[in-house]
Amino acid sequence: AACVKHLLNQRNLWNILRSVSVDLNNDTALLIDIPDALCERDKVKFTVHTKTTLTNFQKPDFSVPRQHEDFIWLHDALVETEDYAVGILERSYPDFESPRDKMHKLGEGEATMTKEEYTKMKQELEAEYLAVFKKTVQVHEVFLQRLSSHPVLSKDRNFQIFLEYDQDLSVRRKNAKEMFGGFFKNMVKSADEVLISGIKEVDDFFEQEKTFLLDYYSKIKDSTAKAEKMTRSHKNIADDYIHISATLNSLYLWKLNFAFFMHLQKVEGRVASDQELKLTELLRYYMRDIQAAKDLLYRRARALVDYENSNKALDKARLKSKDIPQAEEHQRQCLQKFDKLSESAKKELTSFKGRRVVAFRKNLIEMAELEIKHAKNNVALLQGCIDLLKNN
Amino acid sequence: MADTARDPPPDRTDFHEVEDGEDLFPEPSAATPESQPASLSAVDISTNANGPKQDSFFDDDNEDLFAEATEEVSLDSPERDVLLSDGPSPAITPITPPTSVITPRIGHTHDDMFTHSSFDEIEEEEGGDSFDIHISVSDPEKIGDGMNAYMAYKVTTKSSMSLFKQRDFAVKRRFSDFLGLHSKLASKYLHIGYIVPPAPEKSIVGMTKVKVGKEDQSSNEFVEKRRSALERYLMRTVKHPILLKDPDVLQFLESTELPRAVNTQALSSAGILRMVNKAADAVNKMTIKMNESDAWFEEKQQHFENLDLQLKKLHASVESLVCHRKELSVNTAQFAKSAAMLGNSEDHTALSRALSQLAEVEEKIDQLHQDQANADLYLFSELLGDYVRLIGAVKGVFDHRMKTWQKWQDSQMLLQKKREAEAKLQFTNKPDKLQQAKDEIKEEIEELEGKVQQGERDFEQISKTIRKEVSRFEKERVKDFKMIIVKYLESLVQTQQQVKHFILNLSYTKKRLVFV
Numbered sequence: 001a002a003c004v005k006h007l008l009n010q011r012n013l014w015n016i017l018r019s020v021s022v023d024l025n026n027d028t029a030l031l032i033d034i035p036d037a038l039c040e041r042d043k044v045k046f047t048v049h050t051k052t053t054l055t056n057f058q059k060p061d062f063s064v065p066r067q068h069e070d071f072i073w074l075h076d077a078l079v080e081t082e083d084y085a086v087g088i089l090e091r092s093y094p095d096f097e098s099p100r101d102k103m104h105k106l107g108e109g110e111a112t113m114t115k116e117e118y119t120k121m122k123q124e125l126e127a128e129y130l131a132v133f134k135k136t137v138q139v140h141e142v143f144l145q146r147l148s149s150h151p152v153l154s155k156d157r158n159f160q161i162f163l164e165y166d167q168d169l170s171v172r173r174k175n176a177k178e179m180f181g182g183f184f185k186n187m188v189k190s191a192d193e194v195l196i197s198g199i200k201e202v203d204d205f206f207e208q209e210k211t212f213l214l215d216y217y218s219k220i221k222d223s224t225a226k227a228e229k230m231t232r233s234h235k236n237i238a239d240d241y242i243h244i245s246a247t248l249n250s251l252y253l254w255k256l257n258f259a260f261f262m263h264l265q266k267v268e269g270r271v272a273s274d275q276e277l278k279l280t281e282l283l284r285y286y287m288r289d290i291q292a293a294k295d296l297l298y299r300r301a302r303a304l305v306d307y308e309n310s311n312k313a314l315d316k317a318r319l320k321s322k323d324i325p326q327a328e329e330h331q332r333q334c335l336q337k338f339d340k341l342s343e344s345a346k347k348e349l350t351s352f353k354g355r356r357v358v359a360f361r362k363n364l365i366e367m368a369e370l371e372i373k374h375a376k377n378n379v380a381l382l383q384g385c386i387d388l389l390k391n392n
Numbered sequence: 393m394a395d396t397a398r399d400p401p402p403d404r405t406d407f408h409e410v411e412d413g414e415d416l417f418p419e420p421s422a423a424t425p426e427s428q429p430a431s432l433s434a435v436d437i438s439t440n441a442n443g444p445k446q447d448s449f450f451d452d453d454n455e456d457l458f459a460e461a462t463e464e465v466s467l468d469s470p471e472r473d474v475l476l477s478d479g480p481s482p483a484i485t486p487i488t489p490p491t492s493v494i495t496p497r498i499g500h501t502h503d504d505m506f507t508h509s510s511f512d513e514i515e516e517e518e519g520g521d522s523f524d525i526h527i528s529v530s531d532p533e534k535i536g537d538g539m540n541a542y543m544a545y546k547v548t549t550k551s552s553m554s555l556f557k558q559r560d561f562a563v564k565r566r567f568s569d570f571l572g573l574h575s576k577l578a579s580k581y582l583h584i585g586y587i588v589p590p591a592p593e594k595s596i597v598g599m600t601k602v603k604v605g606k607e608d609q610s611s612n613e614f615v616e617k618r619r620s621a622l623e624r625y626l627m628r629t630v631k632h633p634i635l636l637k638d639p640d641v642l643q644f645l646e647s648t649e650l651p652r653a654v655n656t657q658a659l660s661s662a663g664i665l666r667m668v669n670k671a672a673d674a675v676n677k678m679t680i681k682m683n684e685s686d687a688w689f690e691e692k693q694q695h696f697e698n699l700d701l702q703l704k705k706l707h708a709s710v711e712s713l714v715c716h717r718k719e720l721s722v723n724t725a726q727f728a729k730s731a732a733m734l735g736n737s738e739d740h741t742a743l744s745r746a747l748s749q750l751a752e753v754e755e756k757i758d759q760l761h762q763d764q765a766n767a768d769l770y771l772f773s774e775l776l777g778d779y780v781r782l783i784g785a786v787k788g789v790f791d792h793r794m795k796t797w798q799k800w801q802d803s804q805m806l807l808q809k810k811r812e813a814e815a816k817l818q819f820t821n822k823p824d825k826l827q828q829a830k831d832e833i834k835e836e837i838e839e840l841e842g843k844v845q846q847g848e849r850d851f852e853q854i855s856k857t858i859r860k861e862v863s864r865f866e867k868e869r870v871k872d873f874k875m876i877i878v879k880y881l882e883s884l885v886q887t888q889q890q891v892k893h894f895i896l897n898l899s900y901t902k903k904r905l906v907f908v
Contacts, residue, residue: 212739219730219737226727233720240713247706264884357740361900364746368895375892382885389878 029053030148032163034141035063039133044068046140050163057164070162070169071140077158078147079295099129117246124239124269131273135281152344203342209349210297217290224283231280234272241265267378271371278367286356293352300341307334525551525630527645529623532615535566542566543615545622549645555637557646569650570622576640577629582785583792584850585857587865588635589628590781592621617774624778631868682794686855692862693790700783707776714773717765721758728754746900753894760887767883775876779869786865793854800847807840 029052036047049063103125110118147153162169201207241264310331317327531546548562574591581588595614626645630636644650684690728751735747814833817826 212737216734216737219734223727223730223734226723226730229723230720230727233716233723236716237713237720240709240716243709244706244713247702247709353740357743360743361746364750365900368898368900371895372892375888375895378888379885379892382881382888386878386881386885389874389881 030154032141032144032148034137034144037133037137044133044136046137048144048163056160062164062166064163064166066162066169068140071143073169074158074162075143078153078156099125099132102128113243114246114249116249117243120242120246120265121239124242205346206297206300206342209293213290213294213297217287217294220283220287220290224280224287227275227280227283231272231276234268234275238265238268238272241268267374267381270374274367274370274374278363278370282359282363286359289352289356293349296345296348300338300345303334303338303341307331307338310334523631523633524553525549525636527623527626527630529619529626532619542568543618545619547626547645555642561646563645563648563650565644565650567618567622568652569644570625572652573629573640573644574625577635577638580638580640581635582788583796583854585789585793585854585861586632586634587782587785587789587861589625589632590785591625592618593781620770620774621778624775628778628782682797688859689790689793689855696783696786696790700780700787703776703780703783707773707780710768710773710776714765714768717761717768721761721765724754724758724761728752728758749898749900753898756894757891760890764883764887767880771876771880771883775872779872782865786862789858789861793851793858796847796851796854800844800851803840803843803847807837807844810837810840 031051033049034046035049038045044067046066046068047063048066050057051061053060103122106118106121106125113121147156147159153159201210245265310327310333314324314327314331317324526549528548529545530548532543533545534541535544536542544564544566546562547565548560549556550560552559571591571594574588577588595618629641630645635641730751731747731754732751735744735751738744738747810833814830814837817829817833
């Protein structure tokens with residue numbers, strides 16, 4: 001498969017693709033976007049562009065090249081140093097393999113297809129490839145924008161480095177990995193599940209949130225999977241129409257113009273992609289968001305456990321009459337961390353919900369409107385074809 | 393960056409005004425979206441629904457291999473005994489094709505596809521009334537019990553033509569009767585160049601499934617496919633001006649009693665003989681090298697070869713479409729359930745309501761997809777299958793022409809040999825036998841000359857017939873396909889309109905509201 005290089009200047013196109021997530025903060029002091037990206041051998045190089053009025057940055061307008069690993073580093077660094085829900089960043093590379101495999105299969109089957117069929121299928125696959133590419137850019141961009149509007153995270157030193165440092169971050173990345181062992185964090189996740197559900201919650205708010213989030217997560221995960229299957233079916237139908245159209249066209253003695261069958265393909269294809277963007281992507285995004293919220297609860301639960309352990313240690317110290325001041329200090333720190341985390345978690349979870357509801361509303365409405373628009377167009381198109389055939 | 397979030401994009405003009413202070417999603421005026429459009433449920437296309445369903449279906453495909461032949465029994469009589477069974481007179485159990493299988497809401501039956509064209513055109517008849525005939529196959533019912541049971545169909549003919557004794561009449565026929573009819577027509581007309589429409593295919597595999605006795609989607613679909621195919625078969629047959637007048641056809645349509653068609657069983661000795669002959673034919677075809685002097689035939693042969701390939705490919709694509717559409721229906725239903733669960737889980741009231749509505753709409757859309765899949769199948773896929781078989785019949789007719797040519801050539805060669813032998817006779821040394829031999833040969837030569845002339849006439853005749861048949865076929869085909877495509881597109885239009893209707897009725901598309 002070919003290497004693809006794209007310049008993403010077309011803002012209009014983007015307005016449909018982006019904005020799965022919604023930000024309530026209208027802070028224009030720090031504006032970040034990814035205006036450009038390059039794809040080389042499935043490695044994507046992003047151009048991160050920053051416009052800022054803040055004085056802690058050296059320049060008001062600048063860009064740096066960043067790779068996916070740099071984003072991961074930033075994410076992990078923030079998670080370790082800040083007790084906030086940092087937001088989700090997909091840790092794995094986007095799936096270029098699927099369109100690549102299909103392109104390969106298409107090449108193998110080229111002999112059995114007409115030239116037109118082959119061209120159309122190839123176009124479809126290229127579009128799919130492009131969609132994967134655009135999506136990954138979007139995901140990275142949204143991640144940064146969420147950070148930029150966060151009252152605390154936007155001021156983080158690592159964030160600034162990420163935006164500004166004009167050299168290769170890989171040196172820093174290596175150090176960070178060693179220091180924070182971010183890689184292992186994911187392994188501990190499953191243990192956290194047990195932790196979070198086992199904890200005795202005094203705070204009503206968190207009790208409710210915990211119940212809600214655990215249940216909601218499983219439901220939205222299921223919905224995401226089912227929505228994906230639905231979208232896949234639409235795509236399959238669109239592909240079938242390509243073959244049908246090509247064959248009808250080649251039956252030359254029909255003396256009828258069957259080019260409009262290609263419109264059918266576009267119809268189904270558009271439905272598939274709109275559904276994907278507005279529904280499947282929405283569900284997928286918020287599934288991960290809920291995961292981040294759960295993450296936050298885990299961290300708070302761990303802080304609580306730490307605090308409880310420090311209490312026990314203090315009691316022990318008092319019994320033994322040994323190292324009491326250290327134990328007291330440790331206990332005080334744990335309590336402070338737990339309180340701070342609880343407070344920020346409450347704020348985060350509330351704003352989470354607000355964001356989710358607004359985004360759902362927005363996307364559900366937009367999806368419905370797109371479907372209506374397509375239905376109207378399709379009816380007009382199909383009716384035109386019918387009239388043409390009947391009068392011929 | 394965060395600018396796209398809240399304001400409605402300026403190019404969208406079909407929004408309503410933002411209203412302050414309102415709910416996130418409005419209270420739906422009714423608990424459910426507006427009244428559904430009329431006739432959403434599948435229209436029972438066959439006005440033939442009668443009586444309760446029976447669990448198991450049987451067909452006469454798998455007749456007893458040892459069945460005695462030629463017992464003339466009326467299909468109508470309820471006392472009809474299945475051949476070898478000693479049981480009591482079997483009950484007649486009518487079977488209704490389930491509505492979900494039937495092509496819905498198209499407004500007219502797909503019979504109309506045929507009557508349309510037949511009413512529109514006035515064929516050049518050899519002096520007869522204008523073509524006006526409508527045949528329907530309906531009421532599949534199981535006759536008998538056990539392994540010897542079979543399916544009977546009601547064949548109704550409505551016609552004002554003087555050919556028929558009545559204007560509106562019906563008979564009962566079983567599947568083997570149809571096959572028998574085709575077999576007779578084929579033996580009479582194929583070898584002289586007429587394109588005899590092929591009968592629907594036997595399906596031992598299909599029948600085995602049905603024999604298991606489960607009344608489920610696939611066995612119902614099988615019965616409906618078969619019924620529909622038989623109907624199309626009869627209509628195609630009677631649309632042929634020559635075949636219509638054939639006494640076998642008339643007898644099939646009219647007479648209440650029909651001699652049992654034998655030798656139609658796949659595994660019978662006759663069936664095996666047929667298979668052997670087919671194989672032999674294929675071999676012969678390869679060895680016949682015809683000097684095609686007629687460019688028209690050469691071109692047409694090539695054309696039909698190409699058509700055959702393309703149609704098979706198209707048929708395969710459409711079958712794939714049907715399959716994927718069914719998948720879409722299943723996936724949509726699953727998503728609907730999942731969305732409903734998600735809506736229940738959602739603690740924001742308005743959003744929860746919205747998700748539930750989305751789930752309801754998706755469920756309705758799932759039904760639409762299912763109906764569309766049926767349309768894909770019956771309007772498109774099955775008809776393509778018919779045409780693939782029809783092209784087979786056309787190619788068969790071309791093959792017969794080749795065989796006729798071969799026969800003529802063989803006679804000529806034989807004649808040539810005999811003439812040479814005659815000439816040789818002049819030089820024999822046995823004068824006493826000479827006269828006798830000369831007379832014999834003279835007779836043979838005369839006979840052969842006759843054969844050669846006949847062969848040439850046959851060849852010219854079949855060529856002429858084929859030219860006529862092919863041009864008639866082409867005209868029919870183009871018309872048929874246009875009709876198919878139009879019907880199919882109309883079904884798509886209907887689906888789109890329904891989708892639009894459902895989504896428009898979602899309460900949250902009615903107003904653009906500000907988030908409080």
